[in-house]
Amino acid sequence: MTATPATPGHQHAPNPPFTRPRRAARPVASAARDVLTLAGLPLLAVLALPAAFAGGGTRRWFGGRAESQRAQAQEAKDEAAAAFYELDTAQRDLKISVETIAAVDDSPAARQAVAQFEALGRRVDEASRRYIEAVDATDLDRDDLEASAAARARSALIAAKDELLTVRRDLDRFAAGLGPLLNRAETELARVAPAVERARQALRSAGEALDAVRGNGFRADDLAARLAALAPELTKLNEGAGRHGVRPTVQRAERVTREAEAVAAAARRLPEQAEEIDRRLVSLRTRAQALTTRAGQVEPVLSELRRRFTVACWQDLQHVPDQAAQNVRRAEEKLLEARQAREEQRWPDATALLSTVRALLNATDEAVSAAGDRLKRLNAVQKDPQAEIERTRFAIRDAQRLAMTGRTTPDPRHARPLDDCVARLERAVTGLEAGPHPDYWHFLTETEAVRQTVARVVAQIREERGAGR
Structure with a gap:
């Protein structure tokens, strides 16, 4: 929407209503007649003076009717200018609301509101164009303005004003319907600053937790790498929602907060995790040694099963001694690898290796127990x-x-x-x-x-x- 045009030789402010210079109280010819009469000249000579005073150009005067039309046209122009200014202000205010909705909400209702505002904007532009044309069509300050021209100008300006007011009413109705969308958008927008601040605080806390465990002798290289990977995300948060959008910024802040809190929690758990790994190393080594002893007892059980029962009763257990010995050897090898990983502070590797050791020992335990259970059940059913x-x-x-x-x-x-x-x-x-x-x-x-x-x-x-x- 463009600014209000100014007619040549006369500048108008949009609001308050325009003013114009007051016209002379009497025509120049009348004033000259008074002066010459006082000088003692005949009246006939006086009547010949207007032609002499017209030298260099004079303006024509048409009496009261022309002045009345000019005044009415000027009044219509002032009213149209006020309507134009109010419409321009309303459109600018509403544009801020629509841009807020568009930045936050991508729902069908929000997209429809944006499209409706664009259509109203085209109507505003058209009404403004007609208003400007009506203003530029007639110079109401011309000395020789005729009454008919002033009347036409008044009619055009009234029509332009009415159109501006109509568009303004439609704009107001549209603004009234934006309430729910705008409330949701403003609520979402209000989440940005707290979310970004939470992310920054989470990053600070993670850095402090990492520094603390490093001070206790833990390298925590993997946690440091995870924290460093969040630096580009923090840069985007600092650039603001205006560049990256409200919803993406809130989502990014929440993601940074979660990841930073996870890093901080992992850093605080490191001492406890190291102690737990140490306990599991000792426990699993003790269990492996016990299973080595138990696996040595499987062969006598198999011998008794072979001696007293048919092949079908024990054939599937033949592999147990060899499998048990193999599983125990593998478990001991994995325990050594887990110990090395713990010393190198490769905590995920150490944990994974210990889980493998536990699975091997569980399988061995089940196989060794199966031989003894088989003999026990067969003895019971035989009896x-x-x-x-x-x-x-x-x-x-x-x-x-x-x-x-x-x-x-x-x-x-x-x-x-x-x-x-x-x-x-x-x-x-x-x-x-x-x-x-x-x-x-x-x-x-x-x-x-x-x-x-x-x-x-x-x-x-x-x-x-x-x-x-």
Whole structure:
């Protein structure tokens, strides 16, 4: 929107209303007549004077009507100028609000508001253009301004003023509808400074925590590298939201805060972490030594299994002694690597190596325990197979009672797998009694599988009844 134009030879301020020089009270010819009459000249000579005074140019006067039209046109011009100034001010104020919304909010509603403001801006420009044309069309301060020209100027200026006022009302209505969007944008904008300050404070705290642990002999090189990587982010925060946008700035500040706080927390945990790694090194070494002793006891267990039971009962355990010895050796090698990593303060490497050692020892423990458990279970079933049979039959009968509760006939989805379990148990019992050297391990695995199937059916029944089916 351009500034208010000035008519030639006369400068106008937009507000308050324009003023213009007052016209002479009487025409020059009338004043000359008075002077010459007093000098004693005849009236006829006086009547001839206007032509003489016109030398070099005079302006024409048209009496009261022309003056009235000029005054009305000037009044219309002042009113139009005031409307133009108020519209320009309103547009500038509203532009700030719309720019605030656009900088923060990228929702469809915000984009629509920006588009509407641009359309209103085009209307403002058009109304302003017509106002300027109306002002420039007529010089209301011309000495020879005719009444008709003043009237036309007044009409044009009134029309320009009305258009400016119409656009101003539409602009006001649009501004009133921006309330919710503007409130959200201002709320988001208000988050910028606190978020940036929190990020700066978090970076300072991280630096102080890092300095403290370094003073205690920890290098903390990885933490220092993480903190240094945040320097470019801090530079962008210092450049401000005006350059990088409100929402990206808030998000960047929050990310810097989280990462800086993580660095500070890791730095404060370093002494505790070192102590924990030292404890785990000692504990795992002790456990590895104990497993070495236990692994040596697997071979006698296997010898007894080979002597008393069929091949199927122990064949899958043949690898346990060799595997246990191999796992313990690998665990000891990893322990040495973990010790070296701890001395070099490579904390993540030390932690990862200790986790590997623990996994190797757990696998070894399970394998060594499996041999002893196998012998124990086989001894029990050889001594009293009926206890395993009754345990399994009880599970089946209990599931069958549950399946019949509240029913006259069982649901085939439940009855069929339970019937299959009964048949499978009977086959296992028959196989146990078939020869002088029963496969007790096959019998135990079959009864275990039957109980697992029964447990799944029971869970299904309870789930369906809980759901009201």
